[in-house]
Amino acid sequence: MVVSKTCPSCGDTKPISEFYREKRNPAGFRCRCKKCTLRDNRLITARNYTTTKRRDLYQKYLATHKKGMARWRAAKRDEINKHGRDKYHENLEAQRQRTRNYGRLNPGKSAQRERNYRARKHQSEGTHSEADIKDIFRLQKGRCAACKDALSVGFHVDHVTALINGGGNSRDNLQILCPTCNFAKGPRDPIVFMQRLGFLL
Ligand SMILES: [Zn+2]
Ligand SMILES: [Zn+2]
Numbered sequence: 001m002v003v004s005k006t007c008p009s010c011g012d013t014k015p016i017s018e019f020y021r022e023k024r025n026p027a028g029f030r031c032r033c034k035k036c037t038l039r040d041n042r043l044i045t046a047r048n049y050t051t052t053k054r055r056d057l058y059q060k061y062l063a064t065h066k067k068g069m070a071r072w073r074a075a076k077r078d079e080i081n082k083h084g085r086d087k088y089h090e091n092l093e094a095q096r097q098r099t100r101n102y103g104r105l106n107p108g109k110s111a112q113r114e115r116n117y118r119a120r121k122h123q124s125e126g127t128h129s130e131a132d133i134k135d136i137f138r139l140q141k142g143r144c145a146a147c148k149d150a151l152s153v154g155f156h157v158d159h160v161t162a163l164i165n166g167g168g169n170s171r172d173n174l175q176i177l178c179p180t181c182n183f184a185k186g187p188r189d190p191i192v193f194m195q196r197l198g199f200l201l
Helices: 034-075 077-105 109-120 130-139 179-185 190-196
Strands: 002-006 013-015 156-159 174-177
Touching: 034 077, 077 109, 109 130, 109 156, 130 174, 156 179, 174 179, 179 190
Parallel strands: none
Antiparallel strands: 002 013, 156 174
16 A cells, blocks of 8 residues: 655655546556646646637637628739739839849949859859959059050959859959950950960960
């Protein structure tokens, strides 16, 4: 005959009268003491209460309004669809406008990001910043590195050894070319390209 038991929850050894009977349990009693069982049950009830209540309210709301909502949607289907389309285009236009504004406020930034992105794709070493480009521009005195013309119509940042040929993306592999020279060079070997321009490299 069992006279006392240790509750694994509170760790106290208590007389068996402090434990609820439970037939399915081989010992004939609950594992935890009465005090711990009641406390745990209260906690579980409290936790369930809020979720159950919320769920019930929502189900009640649905039951009352489901049919009405469906009727309303069916009657206004065209209007609702049009609203969705309008909002989509509105957001699209606003997003495009934001991109344009950003480009205007940060000239060269998207090109720099594009270069770093392409470099990651080619798994090239190194990155560079916008400040690096400004610095290279200053060192080249605002002239094309190949034909030495003033870079008045705009400029292209070129990877001296092309990314596709294993060139890096850090500033020591960058030069600034005029658009004409850049298009002429493409991914060509830099030395071959300069020799074609008449430089004896
Ligand atoms: Zn206990
Ligand atoms: Zn040039």
